[in-house]
Amino acid sequence: MADKLIKAITKDGFLRIYAVDATETVNKAQKYHSLSAVCSAALGRLLSAGLMMGAMLKGDDPTLTLQIKGDGPIGMLVAVSDSKGNVKGYCANPQVDIPLKPNGKLDVGGAVGSGMLGIIKDLKMREPYIGQVPLQTGEIGDDLAFYYMQSEQTPSVVALGVLIDRDYSVKCAGGYIIQVMPECDEQTLSKLENSIQNMMSVTEMLSNNMSVTDMINYVMLGFDTEILEESDVRYNCDCSLDRMERAIVSLGKEQIKEIIEDTGEAEICCHFCDRKYTFDTNKLIDLMKSAK
Numbered sequence: 604m605a606d607k608l609i610k611a612i613t614k615d616g617f618l619r620i621y622a623v624d625a626t627e628t629v630n631k632a633q634k635y636h637s638l639s640a641v642c643s644a645a646l647g648r649l650l651s652a653g654l655m656m657g658a659m660l661k662g663d664d665p666t667l668t669l670q671i672k673g674d675g676p677i678g679m680l681v682a683v684s685d686s687k688g689n690v691k692g693y694c695a696n697p698q699v700d701i702p703l704k705p706n707g708k709l710d711v712g713g714a715v716g717s718g719m720l721g722i723i724k725d726l727k728m729r730e731p732y733i734g735q736v737p738l739q740t741g742e743i744g745d746d747l748a749f750y751y752m753q754s755e756q757t758p759s760v761v762a763l764g765v766l767i768d769r770d771y772s773v774k775c776a777g778g779y780i781i782q783v784m785p786e787c788d789e790q791t792l793s794k795l796e797n798s799i800q801n802m803m804s805v806t807e808m809l810s811n812n813m814s815v816t817d818m819i820n821y822v823m824l825g826f827d828t829e830i831l832e833e834s835d836v837r838y839n840c841d842c843s844l845d846r847m848e849r850a851i852v853s854l855g856k857e858q859i860k861e862i863i864e865d866t867g868e869a870e871i872c873c874h875f876c877d878r879k880y881t882f883d884t885n886k887l888i889d890l891m892k893s894a895k
């Protein structure tokens with residue numbers, strides 16, 4: 604079944620809500636990268652956030668890049684998404700395994716470590732927007748909430764969750780983001796603060812077979828909420844031979860010549876889907892002609 608994303612708003616316009624079931628999306632990432640359990644959890648949270656934050660973008664063909672650079676064993680994490688429900692991502696060390704936390708949960712914060720969260724919004728007009736904040740816990744949800752507060756002055760609840768099965772497949776993955784709009788009154792704000800205290804976790808909701816609509820209804824219980832849009836989302840890598848050729852051309856004449864003399868061929872592996880592109884000597888000579 605296709606993964607779903609829902610955008611909703613309270614009728615007074617005070618709160619905006621995004622929720623996603625990204626189970627298939629994260630399963631695909633797990634298969635492409637043979638992710639360990641903790642890597643599936645970390646990258647899965649980032650991909651879920653990427654889908655929701657992509658859905659917030661306006662403009663013509665915008666893209667969003669989330670980048671986590673921590674000093675933990677997982678290394679860099681990247682998720683790239685758009686406003687049409689596509690996301691792709693990778694982490695530097697996909698097979699890293701670290702002990703569970705004392706409460707038996709996967710230690711995403713420990714795997715990520717401390718460092719920076721970077722956000723690049725390319726709205727294809729002007730220069731891209733680039734924001735950066737220090738990681739708070741490395742658990743990703745907290746870090747994104749901090750980013751929204753710090754860089755966009757938008758208080759937000761960011762809840763993300765990934766549940767891994769014994770065979771390393773992804774049992775469920777997804778999340779929700781609630782954003783407090785500037786015109787929101789004190790009463791609504793304190794009502795929201797209270798209601799999120801005793802809420803089920805995202806993985807509890809999804810593993811209880813709640814749909815994305817059920818999630819919204821549950822999270823927004825007591826608020827007059829209207830669903831604005833429901834759409835399909837997916838893991839989608841848009842790499843192509845053409846793009847890889849351009850990457851080689853951009854190396855420049857000198858460097859392509861060196862590759863030809865050294866090995867006589869080149870192989871480029873796509874970070875996002877592990878597809879391999881190989882170029883033999885004849886092809887490299889061809890590409891060298893169009894390089895500077």
Ligand SMILES: [Zn+2]
Nearest residue numbers: 840842873876
């Ligand atoms: Zn690819």
